[in-house]
Amino acid sequence: MSTRLGFIGLGVMGGPMCRNLVRRAGVPVTAFDVNAQALEAAGAERAASAAEVAERADVVFLSLPGGPQVEDVVLNELLPHARPGQTVVDLSTSPVQLAQRLAATLAEQDVLFLDAPVARTRQAAVDGTLSITVGAPDAAAFDRVEPYLRCMATEVRHCGPPGAGALVKLVNNLVVFETVVALAEAVTLARRTGLVGDETLFDALAAGSAASFALDNHGRKALLPDTHPRGAFPASYMRKDIGYALDLAEQAGLRLPAALLAHELLDAACGAGHEEEYHTVVVRVIDQ
Structure with a gap:
């Protein structure tokens, strides 16, 4: 059977x-x-x-x-x-x-x-x-x-x-979102100076040591056009995952400063009504 x-x-x-x-x-x-x-x-x-x-x-x-x-x-x-x-x-x-x-x-x-x-x-x-x-x-x-x-x-x-698969996924999302925050800061800073266009910035980053999956996907497809759709992986879900990682770190006696900042930014994005939008919407918080 x-x-x-x-x-x-x-x-x-x-x-x-x-x-x-x-x-x-x-x-x-x-x-x-x-x-x-x-x-x-x-x-x-x-x-x-x-x-x-x-x-x-x-x-x-x-x-x-x-x-x-x-x-x-x-x-x-x-x-x-x-x-x-x-x-x-x-x-x-x-x-x-x-x-x-x-x-x-x-x-x-x-x-x-x-x-x-x-x-x-x-x-x-x-x-x-x-x-x-x-x-x-x-x-x-x-x-x-x-x-x-x-x-x-x-x-x-x-x-x-048991638990090992969950651990690797939480660490994966930690790395991905902390990279998204770095990209969001980079594109916001570049836009404020007015010296470099978005496409030029992302092409230059992709050709250098900042190249990454996050840049090609979250960066080019969401941060660059400043489009953060619903129905993708929302800010509320990413906040949950980063929260799980922080809980695990606390139990292990660790403090993760970058993860704490990432969680704080997601809190702010969700508090501003962006909880159902793609997590790259955190760029709006940084821009403000």
């Missing part, structure tokens, strides 16, 4: 990931989302609830806004219907400690839990070219889900035990 897959959460990233899973996995996929239109667009078999997904699927993928939602779905919707041998894979960006706690709780029911947050852009989710970092209890658990993850990603890496 073939493995049945489940998918819960069909938002900005989850929707296209689920569609790629439906197209490429070669096994049945059952999905649920509170948004009926998103559920229809996913192309999967529909479930009436997250609990129904748990009842029907052998491997359940989650793509949810953050830790509170993941914890609620796992403990209140999945766990009551769990059966030995099931696997839960969290594609969301959640706290490291939560991933470790859920892995331990589900293991008591002989259910595997893997933290497998995704990186790169929404377009990468559409194209199936995401990067996924995985925390798994052992190589066998990782091997079980890797083929399905490769339906959604070109880079899939087992980083270590």
Whole structure:
């Protein structure tokens, strides 16, 4: 009997990931989302609830806004219907400690839990070219889900035990957003002087040691045109992720000055009504 897959959460990233899973996995996929239109667009078999997904699927993928939602779905919707041998894979960006706690709780029911947050852009989710970092209890658990993850990603890496995937994703977002802040400061300063045009500035940076993924994507596509759309990765989500990293740093006895500044700028952007806009909107705070 073939493995049945489940998918819960069909938002900005989850929707296209689920569609790629439906197209490429070669096994049945059952999905649920509170948004009926998103559920229809996913192309999967529909479930009436997250609990129904748990009842029907052998491997359940989650793509949810953050830790509170993941914890609620796992403990209140999945766990009551769990059966030995099931696997839960969290594609969301959640706290490291939560991933470790859920892995331990589900293991008591002989259910595997893997933290497998995704990186790169929404377009990468559409194209199936995401990067996924995985925390798994052992190589066998990782091997079980890797083929399905490769339906959604070109880079899939087992980083270590439960929590390791979440840690790498938080560090990734920390580096990305701190780079976005640096680019936002650079373009704002250049604009104030009036000495260099935006295109010239970005071409020069890209040709030098400041070249980066963030420059090519967040810089050229958002900061340069000063366009920060909704429906991408919003400032409120980035604030959440930087907050998770700061919580982890505090528990480790560390102070991260650049991360604290990044979180402060995101707070200001969200407070100014930009919480649903692409996180590059932080340039508006710097410009003011």
